[in-house]
Amino acid sequence: MRAKNTSRVTDKRKYIRLKSILPVEFRIAPPAGSLSACGRNLSVGAAGSSWQQGYTCNVSEGGVCFETVHLDEAVLKQVGNPNVEVEVSMRIPLHRPPVKARAKIAWFRPRNPLRPIGSLREENAPHYMLGLQFTEIAYADCDRMLSQARVLSLSTRLLALTVVVLFLGFIIVGFYNYRLRVDNEKLVDYLARAQQEEIQTRNTIGEINREKEMLSAQMEKYANGVSGRQRLSNEYEQLVARETRIADRLRLLERQKSDMQQTVVERMHQWLKNHQNPLTGLILSFEGDVGIIQGWAFIYDQALAVNAFLLFDDERDARRILNFLKEKLPPADNFKGFPNAYYHDSGDIAEYTVHCGPNIWVGIGILQYTHKTKDDYYLPVARVIADWLITVQDKDPEGGLKGGPEFSWFSTEHNLDAYAFFGMMHELTKEEKYQIAQKRIFSWLKTYAMIPRGKDYQSPPTNRGRGDATIATDTFAWSLAAIGPEKLRQLGMDPEEIMNFAEEHCAVTVPFTRPSGVKLEVTGFDFAKHANISRGGMISPEWTSQMIVSYQILSRYFSQKERLNQAHYYAEKARSYLGELNKLIIASPSVKGQGEGCLPYATLENADTGHGWSTPPGTKTCSVAGTAYMIMAIKQFNSLVLN
Numbered sequence: 001m002r003a004k005n006t007s008r009v010t011d012k013r014k015y016i017r018l019k020s021i022l023p024v025e026f027r028i029a030p031p032a033g034s035l036s037a038c039g040r041n042l043s044v045g046a047a048g049s050s051w052q053q054g055y056t057c058n059v060s061e062g063g064v065c066f067e068t069v070h071l072d073e074a075v076l077k078q079v080g081n082p083n084v085e086v087e088v089s090m091r092i093p094l095h096r097p098p099v100k101a102r103a104k105i106a107w108f109r110p111r112n113p114l115r116p117i118g119s120l121r122e123e124n125a126p127h128y129m130l131g132l133q134f135t136e137i138a139y140a141d142c143d144r145m146l147s148q149a150r151v152l153s154l155s156t157r158l159l160a161l162t163v164v165v166l167f168l169g170f171i172i173v174g175f176y177n178y179r180l181r182v183d184n185e186k187l188v189d190y191l192a193r194a195q196q197e198e199i200q201t202r203n204t205i206g207e208i209n210r211e212k213e214m215l216s217a218q219m220e221k222y223a224n225g226v227s228g229r230q231r232l233s234n235e236y237e238q239l240v241a242r243e244t245r246i247a248d249r250l251r252l253l254e255r256q257k258s259d260m261q262q263t264v265v266e267r268m269h270q271w272l273k274n275h276q277n278p279l280t281g282l283i284l285s286f287e288g289d290v291g292i293i294q295g296w297a298f299i300y301d302q303a304l305a306v307n308a309f310l311l312f313d314d315e316r317d318a319r320r321i322l323n324f325l326k327e328k329l330p331p332a333d334n335f336k337g338f339p340n341a342y343y344h345d346s347g348d349i350a351e352y353t354v355h356c357g358p359n360i361w362v363g364i365g366i367l368q369y370t371h372k373t374k375d376d377y378y379l380p381v382a383r384v385i386a387d388w389l390i391t392v393q394d395k396d397p398e399g400g401l402k403g404g405p406e407f408s409w410f411s412t413e414h415n416l417d418a419y420a421f422f423g424m425m426h427e428l429t430k431e432e433k434y435q436i437a438q439k440r441i442f443s444w445l446k447t448y449a450m451i452p453r454g455k456d457y458q459s460p461p462t463n464r465g466r467g468d469a470t471i472a473t474d475t476f477a478w479s480l481a482a483i484g485p486e487k488l489r490q491l492g493m494d495p496e497e498i499m500n501f502a503e504e505h506c507a508v509t510v511p512f513t514r515p516s517g518v519k520l521e522v523t524g525f526d527f528a529k530h531a532n533i534s535r536g537g538m539i540s541p542e543w544t545s546q547m548i549v550s551y552q553i554l555s556r557y558f559s560q561k562e563r564l565n566q567a568h569y570y571a572e573k574a575r576s577y578l579g580e581l582n583k584l585i586i587a588s589p590s591v592k593g594q595g596e597g598c599l600p601y602a603t604l605e606n607a608d609t610g611h612g613w614s615t616p617p618g619t620k621t622c623s624v625a626g627t628a629y630m631i632m633a634i635k636q637f638n639s640l641v642l643n
Contacts, residue, residue, distance in 0.1 A: 022056045022148070024066045025089040026132075028078055029102060049075050054130070056090070059145055063103060063133040064088065071128060079108045085135060092148045099145045101137035105130060187267075188585045188597055189516050191260045194253055195582040196520065201250045208243045212236060257582075264585055264597040265634050268627050269312045271588055271596035272305055275344075275624070281320030282344040286601065287590050288621035296351070297344035299325070300358040304628035304639075306365035310372050311635045318369055322378045325362060332384045336405065338362060355404045356392060357414040359385050360421045364639060367424045371642045379428070386425050389418060390437050398447065399440030400466065410466040412449040412475045415441055420482040420640035427642060445483075449475070452492030461498045464611075471529040472611060476502040477546035481640045485557040495554060496566075502547065505529045508537030512603050515586055515620045522603065523580045528610030538604040538615070541584055541626035545633040548574045548581075552636050574633075581630055588622055598622030599630055 028049035052075060054068030071079075078084045082104070090099040109129050134142075215236045275284045282297035283305050289296075302321045309318040324347065325338065337354035366382040369375070393401055401418050403409045422438035425431070448466045451459070462475040476498050479488060485495040508530050509523045524539035525547050551574035559567035584603070587595045601623035602615040609615060616623070632639060 022093075023091050024054045024056055024064070024068075025051045025091075026054065026086045026130075027051045028075060029085040029087045049078075051089075057129070061134075061142060061146065063106065063131065064090070065129065065131045068128050068130065069126065071126075079105050079130070081105075086132065088132060088134075090145060092144055099137075099141040101134050101141065103132035103134045106133045107131040187260060188264060188587050189514065189518065191257065191264060191585065192514060192518070192520065192583045194257045194260065195579050198250065198253045198257060198579065201246055201253060205243060205246055205250065208239050208246070212239050212243075215239070257579075261582065261634065264582075265631060266312075267597040268585075268599075268631055269308065269314065271593055271598045271622065271627060272308060272624065273314075273317055274588075274592050274594055274596060276305075276317060276320065277344050280342075280344060280347040281317075281324045282342060282347065283321070283624055284344045284592075285341070285624050286616045286618065286621070287588060287593060287598070287623070288618050289616050291617070293341070293350075293616065295343050295345060296341045298341045298351075298358065298624075299338050300340075300361050301624035301628070303358070303361035303365035304632075305624055307368055307637070307639045308628040308631045310368060311631060311637055315369075315373055318365075322366060322369060322381070326378060326381050329381055329384060332387065335384050335388050337388060338385075353404070354406070355414070356389060356401050357403075357411060357417055360389065360414065360417040363421050364417070364424065367421070367428060367642065368639060370428060371424075382425065383429070386422065386434060386437075389421075390433065393418075393437060393440060396444075398444055399437075400444035400448065401441070409468075410448070412445070412463055412465055413472065413478060415445055415449065416475070416478045416482040417640070419445065424642055446491060450479070450488075450491055450493055461493065461501055470610070471505055471532075473502055473506045473525050473527060473540075473543045474546055476506075477543070477550040478640065480550040480553050481546070481638050484641075485554060495557075499547075499550060499554065499570075505531075508539060510537050510539055510603055512539075512584065512619075514583075515589065520583050522583045524577060524584075524603075527602075533608060533610050535604065535607050538602050538607055539584070540602050540609075541581055541599040542601070542623075542629045544577060544581060545626075545629035548577050548633040549636070549638055551577070552633075553638060578633055581633070584626075585630075586620065586622065589620060593622070599626035601626050 050072060052068060052071060054066040057065045057067060059065070085102055085104055088099075088101045088103055090101075092099060108131070110126060215232050219232045219236070272283060275287065276282070277284075277297075280297075283302060285296055285298045285301045286293065302325070306318045306321050309315070309321075324342075328338065328342075328347075329335065337356070337359050339349045339351055340353050340355055340358055341351040342348065343350045363382040363385040366378045370379050370382070389401065392405055393399055396402065400410050401415050403411050403414065419438055419441045422434045422441060425434040426438060449463050451461050451463065460469055460471050460475075462472075462479055464470040464472040464475060479493075479498060480495055483491075488495045488498070502525070506526050506529060507523065508526050509521055511519060512522045513519050522539055524541070524544035526537055527540050527543060530537035551570045555567045555570040555574065557567075558564070558570065581599070584599050585597050586600065587593075588598050589595075599622055600619050602609075603619060605615055605617045605619050607615045637643065
């Protein structure tokens with residue numbers, strides 16, 4: 001049965017135009033009968049012209065139109081003969097065998113050689129267009145050809161539609177991100193203004209209370225003078241009424257600020273998530289940084305982020321960080337510490353230096369995860385770190401940890417971290433070796449770091465390291481966080497005086513210009529005693545947050561001791577400094593940040609911290625350390641103990 005006689009050929013001119021092309025071979029056919037009837041396999045006869053090549057323009061059930069070049073003269077002589085039939089072989093991608101058919105030449109004409117299609121690029125060669133009408137073709141081959149033609153016809157349209165959809169999606173997402181950034185900027189700016197107003201309101205209430213005290217004293221002097229006493233009493237009542245109005249305003253501000261801070265802290269969590277690479281799980285340490293540390297993910301920051309994620313019950317993103325570190329862990333007998341930093345996008349090592357402190361923090365992050373989730377999948381990593389630290393510790397006869405296996409200096413901060421880490425390891429594993437390691441660290445701290453002078457702290461209560469009395473603010477905060485107020489007292493240390501010394505020497509008030517242009521004064525803690533550094537004072541959100549956590553620890557300690565005045569005093573200290581940090585929260589300006597709330601590393605960029613490194617560029621961009629530690633301060637979370 002011939003195709004032209006079937007119901008399948010309904011409209012021979014109903015072609016499917018192709019934006020893509022298919023390769024076609026044809027030749028003048030031998031006499032009829034060499035092809036099988038419709039529905040059976042076809043084969044090419046032996047007689048006829050040589051095979052010619054071309055490329056399809058469009059196809060239908062009835063035939064095919066194609067373009068070709070370099071036709072043989074013998075073929076050219078026969079293409080105009082209406083009685084001539086040709087054999088066609090069309091190759092369809094991913095299909096075997098090729099479509100084979102027999103056809104008549106319906107029409108034939110030369111094509112302008114300056115307008116070639118597809119891969120026919122020989123512009124000086126003669127081009128021809130041929131229209132073929134099928135006379136014999138298998139049903140299956142016809143279906144395959146038409147199906148492919150429809151796919152090719154639709155693919156271009158779908159591609160164009162996809163491009164349009166993606167473009168519109170880009171516009172919509174861009175607009176959404178713009179609105180989100182604007183809204184977040186308004187939120188953090190309003191939070192900063194609310195914080196300023198709260199401070200002014202509290203100052204006003206303080207002034208009213210002082211005036212009330214003065215009036216009370218004067219009223220006692222006029223106890224027998226009715227007229228004078230009445231006048232003072234009236235003034236006192238006016239002050240009370242004014243105080244009531246202002247106190248009402250303060251309570252309203254506090255409620256508003258609490259609601260805003262809750263929203264902001266959730267957006268700080270989102271900022272961390274936005275900067276987490278989906279392939280490596282690592283979080284970019286410094287947003288918008290340039291220079292040598294561009295694209296770095298410090299392992300200390302990753303550990304802080306793990307703790308921050310856990311505070312939002314975000315175990316999935318915490319695991320993404322820990323998975324990376326677990327994959328990078330070599331065999332235990334070959335572990336020499338994780339390098340300080342990796343590239344957050346590739347996972348390659350960025351800084352080969354190995355310090356003990358960042359490795360300890362990785363271990364702390366794992367133990368906090370293990371304790372919270374009861375999942376010990378990553379505990380072997382913490383164990384490898386702890387056992388390696390013991391080998392480093394064994395190299396010091398007095399049981400202290402050097403800065404790293406290749407360094408000769410000692411850091412009090414590292415040893416405070418190790419004291420906490422070994423204690424956590426013993427608590428979770430019950431293995432005695434970790435308790436022994438902790439006791440050795442404690443002995444080193446008593447000998448070289450802690451200076452018990454009671455209330456006579458003219459020099460630092462804690463050294464920065466062995467034989468190093470340089471003031472380092474974190475050693476004060478972490479003394480309370482790692483050792484605790486009670487045990488410090490047993491050492492002859494006064495935890496209150498430690499905090500007093502830190503505030504006296506390291507607290508600073510500095511100007512800060514927000515990205516919106518609003519200028520504020522902010523009070524917080526410097527990295528060191530700023531008076532000894534030519535740069536002047538600057539605030540570290542990270543180290544200020546550490547001090548806030550320590551104030552919270554003192555408040556809880558005195559509350560347990562039922563010394564409520566002191567408990568309230570340190571709670572107010574924590575609240576006050578936390579409020580000051582609100583002024584430093586900004587809306588992330590980066591594409592990844594999407595306007596979410598975050599904190600810069602410091603209020604000065606490219607400035608000497610006083611401890612051997614400088615702050616990174618970016619007072620209008622954010623850092624993981626500053627953001628994650630403020631989250632911990634807001635949540636009242638001490639990462640150096642298992643809560």
